[in-house]
Amino acid sequence: MIGPGRRALLLAVVTVAGAAVLAVEMAAPRLLAPYFGTSHPVWTNVIGVVLGALALGYALGGRLASRSPTFRTAGFLLLAGATATALAARFGTDVARSVLPDGVDLEGVQSVLVRGSLYATLVLFGPPLVLTGMLTPVVVEILARDRHAGNAAGAVLGFSTAGSIAGTFLATHVLIPLWGTRATMHGSAAAIAACGLALLVAGGGAGGRGAVAGVGAALVAVAVAPAGATPLLRPTGPESGVTVLLEFESAYQFGQVRQVALDGGGSERLLTLNEGVNTYHSVRREGSALTGGRYYDLYPALPLLAGVGPGDPLRVLILGSAAGTQAMALHHFHGGGGLHVDAVEIDGAVVEAGHAHFGLPRAAPWLRQHVMDARAFLRAADAAPPWDLVLIDCYANEYYLPFHLATEEFFALVRARLRPGGLVAYNAYAYRADDPLLRALAGATAAAFGRAWRIPVEGYPNFVVVARNADGWIPWEGFAARARAGGFPEFTARPEGEEALDLAVRAFRRAFPVEAGGAGTLRLTDDRAPVERLADLAVAAEEAALVGGSR
Amino acid sequence: MKGFGVRVVVAAALAMGPSVAARGGAAADDAALDRLVAAAERDPADAAAADALAAFARSALEGGDPGRARLAASRLAALRPDDAARARLLARICLALGDLDGAERVLRDALRARPGERATLDLLLDALEAGGRHRDMAAAWEEHLRHHPGSAAALDARARIFLWNLHDVAGAGTAIDRMESVAAHPETAAATADWLRRRAAALRAEVDGVRRRRDAVVGARGALNRRLALALAAAAVLFAAAMYALRPPADASPPPRT
Numbered sequence: 001m002i003g004p005g006r007r008a009l010l011l012a013v014v015t016v017a018g019a020a021v022l023a024v025e026m027a028a029p030r031l032l033a034p035y036f037g038t039s040h041p042v043w044t045n046v047i048g049v050v051l052g053a054l055a056l057g058y059a060l061g062g063r064l065a066s067r068s069p070t071f072r073t074a075g076f077l078l079l080a081g082a083t084a085t086a087l088a089a090r091f092g093t094d095v096a097r098s099v100l101p102d103g104v105d106l107e108g109v110q111s112v113l114v115r116g117s118l119y120a121t122l123v124l125f126g127p128p129l130v131l132t133g134m135l136t137p138v139v140v141e142i143l144a145r146d147r148h149a150g151n152a153a154g155a156v157l158g159f160s161t162a163g164s165i166a167g168t169f170l171a172t173h174v175l176i177p178l179w180g181t182r183a184t185m186h187g188s189a190a191a192i193a194a195c196g197l198a199l200l201v202a203g204g205g206a207g208g209r210g211a212v213a214g215v216g217a218a219l220v221a222v223a224v225a226p227a228g229a230t231p232l233l234r235p236t237g238p239e240s241g242v243t244v245l246l247e248f249e250s251a252y253q254f255g256q257v258r259q260v261a262l263d264g265g266g267s268e269r270l271l272t273l274n275e276g277v278n279t280y281h282s283v284r285r286e287g288s289a290l291t292g293g294r295y296y297d298l299y300p301a302l303p304l305l306a307g308v309g310p311g312d313p314l315r316v317l318i319l320g321s322a323a324g325t326q327a328m329a330l331h332h333f334h335g336g337g338g339l340h341v342d343a344v345e346i347d348g349a350v351v352e353a354g355h356a357h358f359g360l361p362r363a364a365p366w367l368r369q370h371v372m373d374a375r376a377f378l379r380a381a382d383a384a385p386p387w388d389l390v391l392i393d394c395y396a397n398e399y400y401l402p403f404h405l406a407t408e409e410f411f412a413l414v415r416a417r418l419r420p421g422g423l424v425a426y427n428a429y430a431y432r433a434d435d436p437l438l439r440a441l442a443g444a445t446a447a448a449f450g451r452a453w454r455i456p457v458e459g460y461p462n463f464v465v466v467a468r469n470a471d472g473w474i475p476w477e478g479f480a481a482r483a484r485a486g487g488f489p490e491f492t493a494r495p496e497g498e499e500a501l502d503l504a505v506r507a508f509r510r511a512f513p514v515e516a517g518g519a520g521t522l523r524l525t526d527d528r529a530p531v532e533r534l535a536d537l538a539v540a541a542e543e544a545a546l547v548g549g550s551r
Numbered sequence: 552m553k554g555f556g557v558r559v560v561v562a563a564a565l566a567m568g569p570s571v572a573a574r575g576g577a578a579a580d581d582a583a584l585d586r587l588v589a590a591a592e593r594d595p596a597d598a599a600a601a602d603a604l605a606a607f608a609r610s611a612l613e614g615g616d617p618g619r620a621r622l623a624a625s626r627l628a629a630l631r632p633d634d635a636a637r638a639r640l641l642a643r644i645c646l647a648l649g650d651l652d653g654a655e656r657v658l659r660d661a662l663r664a665r666p667g668e669r670a671t672l673d674l675l676l677d678a679l680e681a682g683g684r685h686r687d688m689a690a691a692w693e694e695h696l697r698h699h700p701g702s703a704a705a706l707d708a709r710a711r712i713f714l715w716n717l718h719d720v721a722g723a724g725t726a727i728d729r730m731e732s733v734a735a736h737p738e739t740a741a742a743t744a745d746w747l748r749r750r751a752a753a754l755r756a757e758v759d760g761v762r763r764r765r766d767a768v769v770g771a772r773g774a775l776n777r778r779l780a781l782a783l784a785a786a787a788v789l790f791a792a793a794m795y796a797l798r799p800p801a802d803a804s805p806p807p808r809t
Contacts, residue, residue: 542718
């Protein structure tokens with residue numbers, strides 16, 4: 001017989017353990033994110049391993065239950081689980097780092113990311129979750145000694161699930177934002193260890209081996225926690241020429257600001273998110289408004305194509321403004337009274353990084369920063385004056401477009417917010433002009449605008465897709481002719497104006513029209529937009545070509 | 552915007568004020584085009600009439616009206632099938648319209664008529680790249696090299712396509728060998744030879760880089776697969792051992808139900 005106090009203790013323990021397990025599950029992808037990202041395959045691996053480990057734990061716990069387990073049995077299980085959790089938090093980044101080769105581009109490492117995340121999850125999170133999973137049948141067995149088994153199981157499952165719900169919300173909204181990922185995991189380990197100690201004490205081992213073992217395990221948990229200043233989640237080697245200026249974890253992602261030495265001298269700052277193998281979300285090159293020919297450098301000339309010159313009234317909306325590369329470039333080339341930029345970024349931590357490291361002003365008359373989802377902003381902006389130019393650069397993780405920002409309905413909403421004749425432009429990550437995702441994106445844009453153009457970015461796996469809120473054709477050739485004839489003197493008078501115009505003219509010459517509904521082009525709609533799948537297939541094809549030796 | 556550039560040129564070509572043309576709008580553009588085509592067809596040897604038609608096509612293209620531009624350019628190309636510049640104009644218009652097949656057909660015809668013409672080749676390469684046809688681009692450069700065997704730019708571009716677009720390290724290596732061979736040829740100008748040698752060295756370094764990346768990925772994949780298999784096997788063994796160790800005692804019976 002167990003009394004009501006001990007019964008309450010057991011239910012409290014399963015509640016706290018349930019919360020801790022879910023906090024660990026929520027933290028696990030974030031611990032691995034700097035190395036493997038948080039793509040769907042990585043999440044699938046984490047969830048699969050967690051559920052598999054819990055299943056094994058339940059099976060083992062069921063066996064243990066047939067051997068008349070006691071409070072002390074459950075206490076030892078939890079202490080072992082706490083130690084394993086603390087070890088995972090302590091050595092997670094080392095295991096992840098050991099899997100990834102250095103100096104490999106995204107298209108060469110995609111399959112390693114997917115399999116590596118499976119391996120790391122298995123090794124790091126399998127043991128603690130098996131051990132904590134064993135608790136449930138053991139506690140059911142203890143409680144079932146003086147009540148029906150179904151009654152005991154219902155109580156245990158109910159309390160542990162309630163704890164799991166609490167752990168999910170606490171981890172996402174409180175612990176990870178306040179403490180960070182590793183501290184959340186160490187905190188979870190400490191909570192599990194405290195439950196284990198409580199059971200040992202209640203089991204009558206306070207003065208004996210139980211307490212010694214408990215204190216020992218708690219010491220292990222504390223000892224493996226990193227001492228002193230928290231080291232970087234993703235450090236870079238001194239030989240890499242990369243210095244990490246800032247590392248942050250936000251509600252959405254892991255991020256770094258890296259200072260990279262350039263071959264020809266000077267340096268540039270890159271904002272990388274999650275695994276950041278070789279992609280970046282913002283660039284600032286030392287002493288320049290341009291970025292070395294990247295797709296960002298085509299945007300400053302777009303207002304000229306829409307008939308807006310420097311100093312003229314120009315309203316620009318940037319969706320996915322990140323740390324402010326586009327906003328700063330537009331200000332450089334079009335600032336001077338007529339410019340108004342609405343910059344929309346979902347992650348406030350990224351905007352802060354922009355203020356701290358990319359020269360993005362905290363307050364400026366020409367700039368209004370909004371921290372919210374791009375589509376939600378567009379939907380809410382029905383009363384705003386229309387924009388002349390909408391730039392879209394919304395990427396999640398390494399190269400995924402959020403699906404709701406890639407559909408025909410989304411582009412129709414963009415068109416509704418443009419003034420007649422206004423332009424929309426966005427970057428599409430693609431290796432080839434016949435890339436299925438690029439074709440689908442341009443097709444969705446063309447479905448909303450009547451026609452779109454894709455422009456290859458020389459030397460980079462990017463295409464800029466452009467469309468205009470008007471019937472007819474964009475006069476690319478006329479723009480080039482006017483530029484060659486010196487028709488944009490105010491623009492070219494600005495520092496780097498000649499270079500920016502020359503880049504744009506060369507790129508715009510290769511603008512290729514895309515109509516909606518092209519043969520073999522997948523339609524992207526709010527109901528079905530498998531953009532992640534298409535992106536994965538493109539990267540996998542490139543990786544197969546690299547490893548296989550030829551396309 | 553539509554038709555604006557056309558009307559200015561039409562006005563000039565037909566020696567009437569732009570305002571007259573502008574007032575007429577699209578109908579005036581069509582009428583002007585008809586008159587220009589008629590004038591050019593009346594006397595195919597009349598260079599001025601042909602130039603006016605070409606100017607109309609160019610202006611329509613620059614003004615954002617490629618449909619009318621194509622009409623003018625195709626009539627012009629039909630009048631002067633041997634004129635490479637006009638073939639290129641038509642091809643540019645085809646490209647602007649997204650007609651890759653049309654552009655390729657026109658450009659290949661032009662290259663057959665004037666093999667090795669670089670400006671025409673460049674447009675053909677644009678058309679092929681727009682279709683993602685990198686192997687055909689390499690073949691086009693190869694064809695160009697048949698007519699200009701010492702073309703440094705062609706040798707370099709072909710090697711880059713093999714390396715970066717096709718990831719064909721062996722093909723790139725052969726292309727680089729060829730660059731070095733041309734550089735070593737006694738008839739190659741010293742400056743060209745020097746440039747070729749430097750480009751070949753740079754490309755070879757890039758080939759080595761690609762090989763290193765490939766080796767790193769293959770090595771990492773292999774090591775990871777082994778570690779993954781080991782981890783799964785260890786998990787299975789540990790689980791089986793634990794299940795065996797925790798088997799119910801022989802004399803165990805379920806506790807009495809309360």
